[in-house]
Amino acid sequence: MMTIRLLAAGAILAGLAPAAPTFSKDAAPILFKHCAGCHRPNDIAPFSVLEYKAARPWAKAIKASVASGKMPPWFADPNHGQFSNDARLSRREIETLTAWADAGAPEGNAADLPAKPVFTEGWQLGKPDIEIDIGENHQVTPGEDAYEHFVVPTNFKEGRWIRAAEIKPGNRQVVHHVHVLLVQEDLSKMAAASTSNMPDLQQFLLKEGKLSRIRKEAPVVNDACAPGTPALPFLQGAQEGGLAAFLPGRPPDVWPEGTAKWVPAGAKLEFVVHYARISGKPQYDRTSVGFHLAPGPPKQVLRRMDLRNFFMQIPAGEPRHEVRRCYDFEADKLLLSFTPHMHYRGRDVTYVVVRPDGTRQTLLAVPRYDFNWQLVYRLREPVLVEKGSRLIVTAHYDNSPNNPANPNSKEVVRWGDKSEEEMMTSWIEYLDAPVRRSPASSGGSQ
Ligand code: HEC
The missing domain is CATH 2.60.120.230 (Jelly Rolls)
Structure with missing residues (x-):
């Protein structure tokens, strides 16, 4: 009788207050899977998650970094597009790491540890x-x-x-x-x-050693999508x-x-x-x-188009300066990935496609661009964009003193290789879409 009651009480207690998560059983599987790629000895991140001893002092920082979404690095707005390399943790994984840190980051039983991920060197x-x-x-x-x-x-x-x-x-x-x-x-x-x-781009460039930048006196075009944009x-x-x-x-x-x-x-x-x-x-x-x-020779050539606006100019102190660049599709293309590239003042960027029938679709939005992470966003499914569509790339730059990454808010900023200057670049991988034809004739060579 007594034992039964105790067991029942234990079960109720367990149900109400589950055992605190431990490193070995609960945190390690998440850290090994999502963090160890960078957080391991001799890699770029400041500490390793492969050993309890190394990870333990960082428990509070781990909690803060996953709660804020700072780690793992991933910046796409989840409301637009689905990406095969989406690095985000699930809500549950975040809760587990938080609960582990809150419980004082216990080690638990080493026997519970999952196998350490194996990384090939070289x-x-x-x-x-x-x-x-x-x-x-x-x-x-x-x-x-x-x-x-x-x-x-x-x-x-x-x-x-x-x-x-x-x-x-x-x-x-x-x-x-x-x-x-x-x-x-x-x-x-x-x-x-x-x-x-x-005109040749070179005439607008100034070379300093291996680095180039746009000359101060070069024409200024911030909205390269506007009708009447000059031929530059x-x-x-x-x-x-x-x-x-x-x-x-x-x-x-x-x-x-x-x-x-x-x-x-x-x-x-x-x-x-x-x-x-x-x-x-x-x-x-x-x-x-x-x-x-x-x-x-491949069945299809993998191509990358780079879209740039070399003629942007960001006023001094401006907190949200807009720069645009468009691409008009001269043929059907299957888009595979986007890599936005800006420097310290890059703030956000969005990719919107406007189809020939006028429908708009946001393919990717990066609301909080971070120069430290030159992420690629790989579309889970290639997106077919028809001839006659227009891709609009809209970026904003924060040249105000409130941008902690801003090296100098008093400067008018133009295009340049140095991180202290700016860029507005997008790399877009794509395939030429197969010619649309009736199903009966498909499977032929192209
Ligand atoms: C793509 C590589 C990469 C991945 C994946 C990654 N990190 Fe990091 N992490 C870094 C680098 C590099 C730094 C140091 C630079 C920085 O803070 O941005 C860092 C810094 C940190 C810091 C210190 C943050 C601070 O504010 O000082 C914590 C904590 C952290 N990472 C936790 C994690 C956790 C937890 C995961 C997995 C859920 C993870 N990281 C995934 C590369 C990565």
Whole structure:
């Protein structure tokens, strides 16, 4: 009788006040899955979640960071679009981490620990067919964040189809993010050749060493969607985009089955590397990119269009300065992903498509852009955009003293490579949509 009553009381108690969550049983599965990609020894984040001892002192900070949505980094407004790489925790996961921190972050029983995630060091995709590095052991000096550009030849005698490109940071402790592009000058020459009477962008640029910026006296166009927008380089149409990007915690790019990217003969690569601020001793880095060749020409070419507004100008002190850029679809395209890029003053950005019948759809909204995280937003399902549609990219910049990231609110800011200057860039990966035809004739070659 007695024992039964005790058991019942225990069950009721358990029901009312579940045992406090522990690291081993409750927190670790979440931390291993969503955080360890960056929060592990020798990676970019400030502490490891793989060991209780290392994670314990951060319990309160973990609670605060997941409650505020600061971690894991993810900035898309959940009301628009669905993304295959959505990093957000579920409400339940947030509650569990919160309850664990509130309970004093107990360790619990080590036997409950899930298996530690295994991280491959070196190439994630295995040894690439072709490896190209930045060409030097680059010294990263303590102090400021640094952005370095390295231009290196591919020495390709003939063009190559590439089905995947993996960037391998040489030194995970200093490399924050990396972009690998086909060299811009060649691209702008190609574009200049194709649009006959367009002035060359170079005449508006000022070069300082490896860095460029728009001249102060260049024309100003903040709304490149307005009717009567002047014919200036790359305010209409699109520039052909780069090859690959690396971000902490992001798996390498393997493009969809049957697609590949083209690297022409004699191409040069430009590595743009953001080195995070370090203290202590100088560090060395030799980042590389590995190409995996496609067996032959792909069924579909994976393309990237880059939309920029080089002629923006942000007034001093302005808290919400608007810059727009449009793209008019000359053919049907299947959109795959968006990567917005701005600098310290970037505040928000939205992508709206207006279809030929006038319907509007917000494909992505990033209400709180953060320069530290150059995230890519991969659409869960490709979005078909028909010929005759218009994509409107609207960005806002905070050049006020209230923006903690703002290096100088007293400056009029224009386009430039340096983080202290600004950019308005969007990388959009897409496929040329297959020609629409009757189902009976589908399956043919294209
Ligand atoms: C994509 C990489 C990445 C992922 C994933 C990630 N973090 Fe971080 N985290 C960082 C980096 C880098 C920093 C240091 C820079 C910063 O604070 O932005 C950081 C900082 C933190 C901090 C210190 C914040 C502060 O205010 O000082 C906490 C706490 C934290 N992360 C918790 C988490 C938790 C919990 C998760 C998983 C739910 C997670 N992070 C996922 C990269 C990541």
